[in-house]
Amino acid sequence: MMPPPSSRPKTRKHPMSRREALLWIGTLTAGGGTALCGVGGLIALLIGRKNQEAVRLQTTLTAIAMTPPGTTLTPPVIIPRDQWGARTVNHQASNESGFAPANPLGWLEYQGDLAAVYSTVAIHHSYPVRRDTGTMRELQDIHMDGQGWADIGYHFGVGGDGKVYAGRDIRARGSNVAGHNTGVIGVVAIGDFESEVPALAQLNALQNLILWLRAQYTLTHIAGHYEFNPDTQCPGKYLRLQLDTLAYNCGLTRGTGGYIPPTPISLLTGRGCCP
Numbered sequence: 001m002m003p004p005p006s007s008r009p010k011t012r013k014h015p016m017s018r019r020e021a022l023l024w025i026g027t028l029t030a031g032g033g034t035a036l037c038g039v040g041g042l043i044a045l046l047i048g049r050k051n052q053e054a055v056r057l058q059t060t061l062t063a064i065a066m067t068p069p070g071t072t073l074t075p076p077v078i079i080p081r082d083q084w085g086a087r088t089v090n091h092q093a094s095n096e097s098g099f100a101p102a103n104p105l106g107w108l109e110y111q112g113d114l115a116a117v118y119s120t121v122a123i124h125h126s127y128p129v130r131r132d133t134g135t136m137r138e139l140q141d142i143h144m145d146g147q148g149w150a151d152i153g154y155h156f157g158v159g160g161d162g163k164v165y166a167g168r169d170i171r172a173r174g175s176n177v178a179g180h181n182t183g184v185i186g187v188v189a190i191g192d193f194e195s196e197v198p199a200l201a202q203l204n205a206l207q208n209l210i211l212w213l214r215a216q217y218t219l220t221h222i223a224g225h226y227e228f229n230p231d232t233q234c235p236g237k238y239l240r241l242q243l244d245t246l247a248y249n250c251g252l253t254r255g256t257g258g259y260i261p262p263t264p265i266s267l268l269t270g271r272g273c274c275p
């Protein structure tokens with residue numbers, strides 16, 4: 001995802017309401033870290049409990065909405081790159097190595113059994129690209145032209161209508177979780193899930209894709225992008241709510257505990273990118 005623009009107004013037309021003041025006090029005290037005390041602390045605790053209740057309720061509602069996986073695995077229909085108009089990989093891309101200091105050769109491909117390499121699937125949204133209008137080609141253009149990467153950074157994409165797309169070659173190391181790409185499959189659900197809600201067809205397709213990936217590569221973990229890189233909100237608040245359910249339904253452990261540090265450089269081979 002791209003960094004969110006600042007939307008905070010510089011001046012206020014009206015004085016702060018009582019509710020806004022309470023929320024503001026709560027924000028200050030909650031953001032202060034360890035010292036929750038006095039009236040502000042009590043307000044913060046009450047607001048925090050109310051927020052937790054809201055989150056729990058929403059999680060429950062969405063968990064019910066997602067179709068539980070069946071006993072038999074249905075392989076996803078994966079739309080190949082040529083059908084979404086993918087550009088050719090640029091092995092000379094200037095910034096392909098930017099994600100990992102231990103990746104000086106740029107574009108790298110895993111050798112051998114991918115089940116021995118992959119452990120984790122990382123879930124993204126495509127902010128600011130929207131759910132019903134965004135395309136894989138649009139994301140690829142952003143990554144290649146805006147970021148200077150060799151290709152789209154994700155291995156798979158799931159559209160708002162539930163269609164599943166092939167992204168970066170599964171044998172190539174991804175560019176989607178800064179400094180932690182080795183052993184991680186990157187999957188983007190197309191949409192801005194800070195401001196819109198994933199479609200049910202999209203969530204079901206995402207779940208089925210993850211189940212299939214787990215079976216193919218013996219995955220053990222699932223994590224939101226923000227769990228690797230805390231400076232991002234990706235995959236957005238409405239998709240973050242689904243991650244526990246996805247983990248449970250897919251038999252995966254939530255979090256980054258399965259990450260493999262990029263030490264086995266012998267597993268990788270370069271394509272002669274950057275000096």
Ligand SMILES: [Zn+2]
Pocket residue numbers: 001123124125176225232234235
């Ligand atoms: Zn992301």
